[in-house]
Amino acid sequence: MRPGGAPSIVPVMPPRARPASLLALVMVLLCAAVLAPSAASATAAPAYEASAASTAKETWTFKGAGAPKPCRSWTQASGTVSVRVFAKGGFRITRIPGLGTTGGLTDPQDPRMNIKRQVDYRIHQVGTTPDCTPCGPSSEFGTCGDAIPDLVGAPGCEPAAAPGGTVLATISGSTLVTKAVAPSASILRRCSSLVPAGVPVGSPEPKLVPMRFPGALRRIQRLKVGESAKFDRAVDRGPDCKRPSGELRTCTRHRTGVTVTRTR
Numbered sequence: 436m437r438p439g440g441a442p443s444i445v446p447v448m449p450p451r452a453r454p455a456s457l458l459a460l461v462m463v464l465l466c467a468a469v470l471a472p473s474a475a476s477a478t479a480a481p482a483y484e485a486s487a488a489s490t491a492k493e494t495w496t497f498k499g500a501g502a503p504k505p506c507r508s509w510t511q512a513s514g515t516v517s518v519r520v521f522a523k524g525g526f527r528i529t530r531i532p533g534l535g536t537t538g539g540l541t542d543p544q545d546p547r548m549n550i551k552r553q554v555d556y557r558i559h560q561v562g563t564t565p566d567c568t569p570c571g572p573s574s575e576f577g578t579c580g581d582a583i584p585d586l587v588g589a590p591g592c593e594p595a596a597a598p599g600g601t602v603l604a605t606i607s608g609s610t611l612v613t614k615a616v617a618p619s620a621s622i623l624r625r626c627s628s629l630v631p632a633g634v635p636v637g638s639p640e641p642k643l644v645p646m647r648f649p650g651a652l653r654r655i656q657r658l659k660v661g662e663s664a665k666f667d668r669a670v671d672r673g674p675d676c677k678r679p680s681g682e683l684r685t686c687t688r689h690r691t692g693v694t695v696t697r698t699r
Contacts, residue, residue, distance in 0.1 A: 482699035483526035483655065485540050487602040488692050489615035491641035492517040493673075495685040497634075502559070506567035512556035516637040519549045520600040520615045526695050528606060528655065536652060539605035548600040548617060551591065556634045558586040590629035604693055611651035611666060613691050615643035635683060644672070646691040658697040667692045 493516045501507030522543040529538045562583040563570045570579035600617040617640070630636060648666045655664050668691055675684035 479699060481528075481656075481658075481697055483528070483658075483695055483697050484523070485526035485604060485693060485695045486521070486523035487540060487604045487613055487694075488519060488521045489602050489613060489643050489646070490517065490519045490690045491643050491687055492690075493638055493641045493685060493687040495635065495637050495683065497683045499682060505559075506561055508560050510556065510558050510633060512554060512634050514552065514554040514635075514637050516552045516641055517550065518617055518641055518643060520547070520602055520617055520643065522546045522602040526604075526655075528652070536608065537606055539611075540603065543601050543603075546601040550640070552637065553589070553591045554630055554634070554636050555589045556587070556630060558631060558634070560586075586631065588630065592629055602691075606652055609650055609652040611648040611655075611693065612645060613648075613693060614645045615691070617643055638685070641687050644670075644689045646670075646689075648693070655695050655697075658695070660697050660699060663694055663696040665692070665694050 495514060495516075497510070497512040499510040502509035502511050522540065523545055524543045525541045527538040527541050528536060530536045560583045561567050563577060563580045564582050565571075565579050568574075568576050568579075570576045572578060600615060603614045603616065605612050646668050648668065651664070651666055658664055670689050671686055672689060673686040675681070676686035679686075
């Protein structure tokens with residue numbers, strides 16, 4: 436106490452932190468820093484990549500009247516016309532409250548389009564041969580001659596330029612829907628300069644058709660990292676796919692394939 440009876444004030448210092456306590460605190464902070472990215476990655480939304488290809492291939496045949504009788508003139512021909520469009524890119528799935536699930540192929544990269552045509556034809560003409568005409572030295576048809584060789588050809592042609600098309604793949608509800616886009620400027624040349632007059636060459640360009648894959652969303656959402664889901668469908672369309680008739684017969688096979696891979 437101070438003189439006069441007043442008590443003296445003695446400052447009280449807080450106890451020093453123990454070294455063990457500081458070490459434990461540092462370890463806790465380090466563990467939190469290390470585990471934080473792992474926890475964030477564990478809750479990150481899945482990521483996907485996808486590739487899609489759509490093809491239309493028309494196959495046709497032509498059998499003119501009289502074929503293949505040797506004493507009649509006729510034309511036979513067959514061929515194919517095909518268009519293939521390809522694209523790849525990221526694949527997104529988004530759920531919008533009240534609207535359902537949407538998404539699909541995003542930012543298509545490396546779009547490519549391949550188009551080609553192949554024609555095989557045979558043209559037969561009747562010559563002045565004893566088998567087909569009453570030819571002879573005194574015949575009004577004249578003297579007999581050699582048979583006329585058939586005119587045969589198999590030209591293939593491609594367009595001068597093939598600008599890239601693309602494939603749109605979207606999620607509608609639980610269904611994957613694809614639609615191929617081919618610029619109209621890419622219509623194939625009709626090969627008229629490569630075949631004789633009167634020889635068919637097929638359609639100017641087969642039309643690409645949309646495809647639907649019901650239930651695709653469930654398969655995609657069940658994928659683990661590194662796994663892929665493949666979807667493939669083919670349909671035949673045309674007047675002569677099931678019951679061919681007439682001189683010109685055509686059938687087009689449409690095929691679409693989509694592969695979705697989970698990357699995260």
